[in-house]
Amino acid sequence: MNYPNPKLIFKDIPSGKVGWRSPSNIALVKYWGKKGTQIPANASISFTLSESLTETTVEFSPAFENNFNLEFLFEGKSNEIFAAKTSGFFYRIMDIFPFINQLDFKISSKNTFPHSAGIASSASGMSAIALALCEIAKRYFNAFSSEDEFFKNASFVARLGSGSACRSIYGGLVSWGEITGYKNTSNLFANSLSDNVDPVFETFHDSILIVDSEQKKVSSSIGHGLMNSNPFSKGRFEQAGANILRLLDVLKSGELIDFVDIVESEALSLHAMMMTSTPYFFLIKTNTISIIEKIWDFRKETGVPVCFTLDAGPNVHILYPHENKDEIVEFINSELLKYTNNNTVIHDKVGNGPVKI
Ligand code: PMV
Numbered sequence: 001m002n003y004p005n006p007k008l009i010f011k012d013i014p015s016g017k018v019g020w021r022s023p024s025n026i027a028l029v030k031y032w033g034k035k036g037t038q039i040p041a042n043a044s045i046s047f048t049l050s051e052s053l054t055e056t057t058v059e060f061s062p063a064f065e066n067n068f069n070l071e072f073l074f075e076g077k078s079n080e081i082f083a084a085k086t087s088g089f090f091y092r093i094m095d096i097f098p099f100i101n102q103l104d105f106k107i108s109s110k111n112t113f114p115h116s117a118g119i120a121s122s123a124s125g126m127s128a129i130a131l132a133l134c135e136i137a138k139r140y141f142n143a144f145s146s147e148d149e150f151f152k153n154a155s156f157v158a159r160l161g162s163g164s165a166c167r168s169i170y171g172g173l174v175s176w177g178e179i180t181g182y183k184n185t186s187n188l189f190a191n192s193l194s195d196n197v198d199p200v201f202e203t204f205h206d207s208i209l210i211v212d213s214e215q216k217k218v219s220s221s222i223g224h225g226l227m228n229s230n231p232f233s234k235g236r237f238e239q240a241g242a243n244i245l246r247l248l249d250v251l252k253s254g255e256l257i258d259f260v261d262i263v264e265s266e267a268l269s270l271h272a273m274m275m276t277s278t279p280y281f282f283l284i285k286t287n288t289i290s291i292i293e294k295i296w297d298f299r300k301e302t303g304v305p306v307c308f309t310l311d312a313g314p315n316v317h318i319l320y321p322h323e324n325k326d327e328i329v330e331f332i333n334s335e336l337l338k339y340t341n342n343n344t345v346i347h348d349k350v351g352n353g354p355v356k357i
Contacts, residue, residue: 033227043177050351054124126161171353198254256305
């Protein structure tokens with residue numbers, strides 16, 4: 001499918017305001033490496049979180065000249081970095097939403113997770129902005145024929161802001177990228193998997209242990225780019241392709257031993273790619289490894305199907321079924337908090353997706 005351009009024609013748009021609250025997501029099979037215009041080198045699967053959210057309001061008014069101005073307030077303060085990032089995003093999607101140039105924007109954004117937690121907020125942040133723009137297109141240009149079309153377009157647009165953001169448009173389990181044999185999948189937008197998932201995954205938990213809250217030293221876009229010259233990239237993309245098919249089976253069967261195996265292998269492969277890139281780098285810390293070893297010991301001793309995954313950073317996401325919640329929280333408090341930055345843990349879980357505000 002090509003992008004279903006709503007063919008927005010110029011007309012006067014009055015001043016107004018739209019707002020969306022959008023979640024972060026955690027990948028189970030990782031997207032690392034891309035080609036062309038944000039086309040993923042392999043398909044990925046994530047679940048959308050419920051507590052780690054970005055709330056964004058976009059106020060707009062007619063621009064004086066045919067050239068937009070943009071002001072970005074993050075947590076109440078003017079933020080030049082986010083303003084530049086968002087302006088770049090707006091230029092990239094100008095052919096989709098030509099009305100952008102007709103307007104001036106004041107964007108106010110805040111996260112529900114602590115600012116100092118070092119959690120990547122590009123997925124929640126970019127998806128919230130994409131939804132807000134689609135809301136303007138819907139309100140003034142009647143752009144989408146159905147709710148389905150609205151979200152598909154929002155996912156397409158969010159992908160151009162940050163790849164993983166396209167998955168945050170849907171709640172529950174979500175895939176992004178073409179998967180052989182699955183006809184609704186696309187490299188251009190994400191796809192909800194929720195109809196085909198064992199109930200155990202509908203209430204899965206993700207307790208995020210904040211090991212280090214520093215800004216990461218190597219950005220995701222540089223990391224993706226380094227996959228072009230990584231000698232192991234071909235094998236990695238094949239591994240991800242195989243893991244996607246295995247995970248899709250596991251999501252249907254609810255087989256947690258295989259789930260643990262796929263998810264942990266994916267996290268370690270992601271970081272192995274960083275260590276084998278040129279230039280090489282790593283983002284994990286000593287405490288990341290200490291936590292992983294403790295999880296392995298705990299799982300061996302108790303048989304509880306708890307596992308970890310990692311994003312592009314040192315923080316550890318601990319994934320576990322709802323029925324094991326009490327014992328895992330107790331384990332985190334007694335054995336793992338000492339490895340975190342100021343005892344910071346965010347107890348999150350699978351969420352329902354974005355909400356209009
Ligand atoms: O969306 P980006 O470009 O920030 O890349 C995200 C990459 C990972 O978070 C490491 C993996 C993923 O699939 O979310």
